Amino acid sequence: MSRLDDGTLSIVEDSSDAAASARGAHLFLVLESLKPLAPPVRISLSGVAQVVFGRGSSRAIGRQQLGNPIQLSVRVADPWLSSMHARLTYVLRRWILEDAGSKNGCTVQGARQTQAQLEDGDIIELGYTFFIFREELPHDVGDPMIFEAPAPDQRIGKLATLLPSLERGFSRLASVAKSTVSVLIEGETGTGKEVIARALHEQSERKGDFVAINCGALPRDLVEGELFGYRRGAFSGATEDRPGLLRSADRGTLFLDEIGDLPAPSQAALLRVLQEREVRPVGATKPIPVDLRVVAATHRPLERMVEEGTFRADLFARLAGYRVELPPLAMRREDLGVIMGTILRELAPERAASLEFAPRAARALLYYPWPGNVRELEKCLESALVLVGEGTRIELEHLPVAVQAALTEAGTGRRPAEGNAEREKLVGLMREHKGNVAAVARTMGKARMQIQRWLKRYDIDAESFRK
Ligand SMILES: Nc1ncnc2c1ncn2[C@@H]1O[C@H](COP(=O)(O)OP(=O)(O)OP(=O)(O)O)[C@@H](O)[C@H]1O
Structure with a gap:
């Protein structure tokens, strides 16, 4: 988390790099295709000389022996791995992956390799297990060498990540939730902004409701009536008193989605509510006190809108007490396994544990750029589960055609x-x-x-x- 120039706090993965005290190579065990619910793992390669990979009777990741240089062993119960499958070695400041005489080979960026110098973001397939290599990831020197994604009951809402700075940010949300500081969540559509807003409400222990308002969907001429309520006779059509959406969130959480779409006059009115902590319904003479916790979200560059004069700087400052930026899914591919596990558990709680991905399906899922972010991934898995029917194995042909096409990209050995x-x-x-x-x-x-x-x-x- 970093303090921005305007004094607000940010837990943006990249912006929080300033708080991260180091940068270093990391290896992520993203997905075991045959056990998609097995917890994904982040392994720090700082101080590590070599990692050996092979099949084990159960998952075991750890040091081979005490002392330096550090040698790590990654054993996965993947039948497609050989007992001695591959070695990742640090040579002349480069990480080199070598096949160690495996039966089924090693694949880097979709291409079979006996030896490869790894590059940032490379997707590695050993047997049916997928890894991602990150060359210079910001992290804290205090971060554990081996970090396993938290079990669902250890998470805030359904938030989980393997990325060190996002993980720090998510864990801080628990304490932010207990305060009344306003939170601004920025991120492309479908990245999970509402998921964060709901998690904040659940953690807040506020007694009132969670009220979500899509500011972009409010009819322009009715915005203020909808938000602040109105008195009977305030305008033609106001046949009865209406409390308005803000008052329905009294003592609860007001989630203002697409805040960037709020018209200028309503921005001024909302600012007054946040400053005075009271609402004046249209046509009313007396304001009514409200106890609000505001969480706003936007996919638009709000700071730029402030510079351009299309969004009020004072309202921005009010809303951005604590800032969260969710990266697009394609920029957090390391979390694909964690997120897919969460979605499968949610969509098919009874049979999630028995589901598996055919390796070609898993490969397509890992390479696809996910322009619609987590929402698109969720829809993709939802339709795949329908097509699987009573079966347990998600095949390539169960995925949308666009996702299937990502296999062609994978085969070329290029970056995603x-x-x-x-x-x-x-x-x-x-x-x-x-x-x-x-x-x-x-x-x-x-x-x-x-x-x-x-x-x-x-x-x-x-x-x-x-x-
Ligand atoms: N970390 C996650 N794990 C599992 N599912 C998630 C996660 N994040 C988001 N989702 C799911 O993805 C979908 C989109 O999430 P959400 O509505 O929060 O996105 P958003 O950023 O608010 O989108 P929009 O900008 O379009 O309103 C939801 O169905 C949500 O349940």
């Missing part, structure tokens, strides 16, 4: 599509702004530090655009 698209977008903007990182940050509605991290991640030289 999202990486290319992100990179191209960034290169385009860097060219347009002649290498001015601050200008690119403004255009994207992101912090300058974040753009710098992306430049590093995608190996883009800002200097080359300044000539």
